[in-house]
Amino acid sequence: MLAFAGLCSSFMFTLVVPLQAELPRLLSASREDTTWVVTITLLVAAVATPISGRLGDMYGKRRVIIALMALLIVGSLIAALSGSIVGVIVGRALQGAVTGVIPLGIAVMRDVLPPARLGTAVALMSATMGVGGAVGMPLAAYLAQNADWHALFWLAAGLGVAGLVLVLLFVPQDVPLSHGRLDVVGAIGLAIGLTGILLFVSRGAEWGWSSSAALGCAIGGVAVLLVWGWYQLRVREPLLDLRVAARPAVLFTNIAAIGMGFALFSSNVTFPQLLELPVETGSGFGLSMLAAAFVVMPAGLVMMVISPLSGWLERTVGPRPLFTVGASAIVLAYVFVLLWSTQVWHILVANALVGVGIGFTFAAMPMIIMQSVPANETGASNGLNALFRSVGTSSASAVMGGVLAAMSVEVDGATIPTRAAFDVCFWIAIVAGVVAVVLSLFIPGQRPADAHPPTPLA
Secondary structure: OHHHHHHHHHHHHHOOHHHHHHHHHHHOOOHHHHOHHHHHHHHHHHHHHHHHHHHHHHHOHHHHHHHHHHHHHHHHHHHHOOOOHHHHHHHHHHHHHHHHHHHHHHHHHHHHOOHHHHHHHHHHHHHHHHHHHHHHHHHHHHHHHHOOOHHHHHHHHHHHHHHHHHHHHHOOOOOOOOOOOOOHHHHHHHHHHHHHHHHHHHHHHHHOOOOHHHHHHHHHHHHHHHHHHHHHOOOOOOOOOHHHHOOHHHHHHHHHHHHHHHHHHHHHHHHHHHHHOOHHHOOOOOOOHHHHHHHHOHHHHHHHHOHHHHHHHHHHHOHHHHHHHHHHHHHHHHHHHHHOOOOHHHHHHHHHHHHHHHHHHHHHHHHHHHOOOOHHHHHHHHHHHHHHHHHHHHHHHHHHHHHHHHOEEEEOOEEEEOHHHHHHHHHHHHHHHHHHHHHHHOOOOOOHHHOOOOOOOO
C-alpha cells in the first residue's frame, strides 16, 4: 500500500512531460511562464520533503502521509478544473508536496517490519521513485496524444484517491517518536534558502548564469542556508539535527545522493530527446513520443524487479557495497551509450543498466541512513536524503538542457542538438557517477546486524 502511494508520488514528476512543448498554446501563456508548471513541482517537493519528514517524526507518519495524499488530490482537482496557467501552477505545487510520502513510507517500514523483511520492503519503496515516472510516462504520452490535457490531472486525482483509501485501510497507526513543537523559523529559513538555490539551478540557463537574477538567487540562497545552519545548531528543538546529519555515514550518503539524482535525471533528459529527434538531423532515431516512452519505460520495470534482489544483497553484504555496485552500474551504463548508441536497442540496454544502478543505490541509501540515526530522526533524515536527490535531479535538468541548447544547429528552421552535445552530456553523467562511487567508499562499513532494531508500536 505504501509502495502504491510512492508510485503516485513519483508519477507527478513525469505527468506533464509529454505536454511541455504544447503548454504555451494550451494555457495561452509564454514559454517562460509555462516552465513553472514543471519547476514549481520540483521546488515544492524539495522544500516539503524534509519538513514532512520532521512532522512525521513528531505527529505520526501515517497522519502526515494521509495529509500529503489529500494535498495531491486537491492539487490535481484544481489543475483539472482550471483553464489558466495560475490554476495549473497552484495545482502542480500541491502535487509536489506528495513527494514526502516516500521517505515517510520508508520510516513506517522501519517501525513495523522485522529486520529480515525490512531491506526488501525498503528496496521496493525506493524503487517507486523511478518506477512511477518510467511506467507513467507512456500512459501520460498516450493521454496527451488522444485526450484532452485535463485528463492527466483527473487521472492524478483518481490515483490520489486510490492511494489515500489504501493508506487508510492498511497502514497501521504509529506512535510519534519525537515530541516538541515544529521549528517554524527553521522551516521558513530552509524553504527560502532551498528556493534560492533551486531557482538558480533550474532557471539559471534561461536567465543567464551570470545575470543578476541568477546570481541573486544563488548568493541569497547560500547566505540564508548558512544562517539557517547556525540557527539549527543553537535552537533547542531544531527542524533538522545537523549533528546527526554530519555523521560520516549520513554525510557521504547524502552528498553521493546528488550524483545519483543527477545520473537518473540525465537519462530522463537525454534519452527521450535522442530517441525522438528526426533521423535526418543525424542526432536521433525519429521515434514518436509514445514509442520513445516505451523504450525508456523498462528502466522503471527493472527497478521493481530487482527490489527483492536488492533486499537480499543488503542483508547479505550490507548497504554500502550495494551502493557502490549500483553507482558503478550507472557509470557502466553511460560508458556503454557513449561507445554504442547507433541503434535503439543500445539506448534500451543503457537505460536498463541505469535502472539496475538506481534500483541498488536508492535501496541502499535509506538503509545506510537508518543504521546511522536514532529512530526519532528516521523521517527527517530520509527526507533530507530525498532533498539531496532532488538537488541532483534539478541540476541534471539544468546542466543537460544547457549543454544541448548550447551545442545545437539550425535544421529546417528548428534548433537541433548535435550528436557531440549528447556525448558531452554522457561524459558529465559519467563524472557524476564516478564521484558517487568514490564517495561510497568513504561511507563507514556496517553489517546488517548493526542496524537499529525497529521501534515496536504501542
